[in-house]
Amino acid sequence: MAQEKWVTKITKIGKGEIRMRGYDIKEIMEKLSFGGAVFLLLKGELPTEAEAKMMEAILTSSIDHGVTPPSSFASRLVISGGNPLNAAVAGGVLTIGDSHGGAIEQCARILQQWAKKEGEVKSLGESLVEDFVSKKKRIPGFGHRLHQTDPRTVKLFEIAQKLKFSGRHMDLAKAVESELEKQMSKRLPINVDGAIGAVISDMGFDWRLGKGFFIISRVPGLIAHAYEEWTTQRPMRKIAELDYEYGGAEEKKIPNG
């Protein structure tokens, strides 16, 4: 076969050696947190301390949202049918599309496209909203079927500001939010997808990785739901037609380290 070899730049594997983006896995395991390693893997370079912290906050923000999202339901349905845990996770991940979690991708794409243009953020936001409203299209990343103000957005922006990651994309997202309220006479708050889309854009990530951040974040939640279904419910029950209620731990506070 005289064909040229195709090239991967991610990880080099040898007998007894694993090097990701040039770094020995043993050193990575010792010196980086998982969030930091994800940054290195996806960006190709070591995170600064601020970047590592921002990453942890992004990944932590969407780790679970209870049993209501389609992804939790699908994971429960798969394990309930008598399948292994990995199939349940795959089933859940499959629901994460443009209308569920996937908005990060489309929101980041739009923000990156518009933030490149010249001009004040405020007037860019005005034009962006006008453009979408005139075409009767929704802007991905704004509005939530439950939360009026998404607590994760608030906290994510607060952390981003403290860590100095708030840049042109986040400003544009905020401008869009207030323009939407003005032009639509309706509050469509930045949801957590939109917030993550803005923050990863300010951190320099390609929008095509957008859904990836949500998936990494939510997979543990899917595992928790599949495991709860597996270990506490009988197979093939009518999950969908019964109501559920929360019966877990009471409200608690994390003690200061």
Next chain:
Amino acid sequence: MAQEKWVTKITKIGKGEIRMRGYDIKEIMEKLSFGGAVFLLLKGELPTEAEAKMMEAILTSSIDHGVTPPSSFASRLVISGGNPLNAAVAGGVLTIGDSHGGAIEQCARILQQWAKKEGEVKSLGESLVEDFVSKKKRIPGFGHRLHQTDPRTVKLFEIAQKLKFSGRHMDLAKAVESELEKQMSKRLPINVDGAIGAVISDMGFDWRLGKGFFIISRVPGLIAHAYEEWTTQRPMRKIAELDYEYGGAEEKKIPNG
């Protein structure tokens, strides 16, 4: 419908409020790392500092293993067929079964079953290996198709010892490793699946969560491969029949913090 409500103990959702295992998501985002939040989610309690560190090391250990594992290949095939990122991740996660990554589950199950028995770890290991050898069955978590000594196992056990997580399950795993060499006259080293199986058992996790740790850890790797395929290769190329080579960053060291 007079049917009773079914109960979830994971996350409580209200308008503008998300509480996981009793803790406010805003506080979790501020005070926990992602690894720490995964611990809280799956265990139902806050991690100690040592538990949080151990968790980071477990999750970091398996984050990527290059293009050779079936999971990387499957993710590349799915995106190459013209599908979204989440479908690529799902395709990769589907390959993670008893023979790939899934050994954590089976290894942890066996270790948890045998460690409960009375007696010295050394003699338990002897009986365990005799039992499997006599039935001509492989013990999951031992042996690797590439590594003679899995560097991730070495580092994971080193960290576990330092953090005082090495307990009866890890000792049993080591006893099994040396018994295997004695009885089979062949070195079948504890691979990273076996090592994670032992460590999570010493940390008190149910074996049924075993595959979950590998999935959480490897999903970022699948995203990296799908993204590389998406952004650098043409659709529907004959991935499988071409050789590849590593063409990424040179060897580097992580500077001391």
Next chain:
Amino acid sequence: MAQEKWVTKITKIGKGEIRMRGYDIKEIMEKLSFGGAVFLLLKGELPTEAEAKMMEAILTSSIDHGVTPPSSFASRLVISGGNPLNAAVAGGVLTIGDSHGGAIEQCARILQQWAKKEGEVKSLGESLVEDFVSKKKRIPGFGHRLHQTDPRTVKLFEIAQKLKFSGRHMDLAKAVESELEKQMSKRLPINVDGAIGAVISDMGFDWRLGKGFFIISRVPGLIAHAYEEWTTQRPMRKIAELDYEYGGAEEKKIPNG
């Protein structure tokens, strides 16, 4: 690479030529029905007229079962999240496990294992049921969460008898059904999974293909549900918490050809 080539026996591909199990695809398209082609593909030989008819009945029996099965729900959830049709089908197929459709595999395995033994079918059925009842295990393929008598089983057995496919496996399945009623004092009728498991066993198929027949049969149903969801409902609606009702065509009869 001096490694030996691995062998496939299914289909030979050349420029402008496709031969499945030795037969030209053009001839297959002209002379076989889809059910007949499935038989050729999975069995490696042309079906007799009776085998082709039996195959059509098996595949037709499970083509759809409305919105209640986990598989229909999962397919709807995936497309509702904003994903392509193939992802929706995959999500639905993932729920088909040992407790949903997958019983064909386990039922066929048990029937094939017991039918090989010497003795009268009646006494084999007695021993089989005793064995499972004493171990407090359910026999896969018996009982249905909705139907007292599964109409598909009745029709499938009727067609099998007419076509002379009723053999030792089907007799054993019936013996198990009446023994279950005797020993459990409870009616656990052969469901459609059990019926297909018995018929494919009498047709000489390996039990490991069991789930395959259900999957081939049900995939069109999953497509119909995903398509209905896609074209008539809004994305991310709360599918699971709303009741549904049938609003389609009135009862009709198929005119005699």
Next chain:
Amino acid sequence: MAQEKWVTKITKIGKGEIRMRGYDIKEIMEKLSFGGAVFLLLKGELPTEAEAKMMEAILTSSIDHGVTPPSSFASRLVISGGNPLNAAVAGGVLTIGDSHGGAIEQCARILQQWAKKEGEVKSLGESLVEDFVSKKKRIPGFGHRLHQTDPRTVKLFEIAQKLKFSGRHMDLAKAVESELEKQMSKRLPINVDGAIGAVISDMGFDWRLGKGFFIISRVPGLIAHAYEEWTTQRPMRKIAELDYEYGGAEEKKIPNG
């Protein structure tokens, strides 16, 4: 909950009764072939004899294409990792995207959009190709990575003509094929995806069902490959780096019924 019930028009389920599109499943099993039942399910009405035959030919055409397509590979990788048959099918179905099989959807969409316009088919074909060539976009459904002339296209069009299903969409597809050769000085023959896209359009199916026909057709092939891998190869072998060869049945002919 005072919310209105949502409506499904596909199948009505009652105790002991299953009615698809109004017809009793028992009658469907007795009087329709599987291809005919698929037609009824997706179209909502009984097929004529010609429609049933056309359906069989469409579904049969793409039933398998050997081990080279991404879908066969992915199914093998999933089962090779130690997973159940349904997960293998799901993994294969996930690869079926815009660049693999999915072209049916996009090709049918384009043909349906252009065939609605006024004018001669020949000049519509000219404009359509000009439009795509000027935008440097590929027209989905034309060209194949292996076949110069796709034998399945030839046979499908021949059968369609005989059954009188060749209409405006098929004519437009042929006009596009010859225009492509004229304007691009390169032969990009209608592949089987394009052919199916044209035929289902002439049969009155919505383009959004396009991928569905390919999925129904190919699922048996995926099962055959997963089963062959499962029963003849060892788990976790390096499928991707070894060459394969066909070692099945010799060339045969189907005897005339």
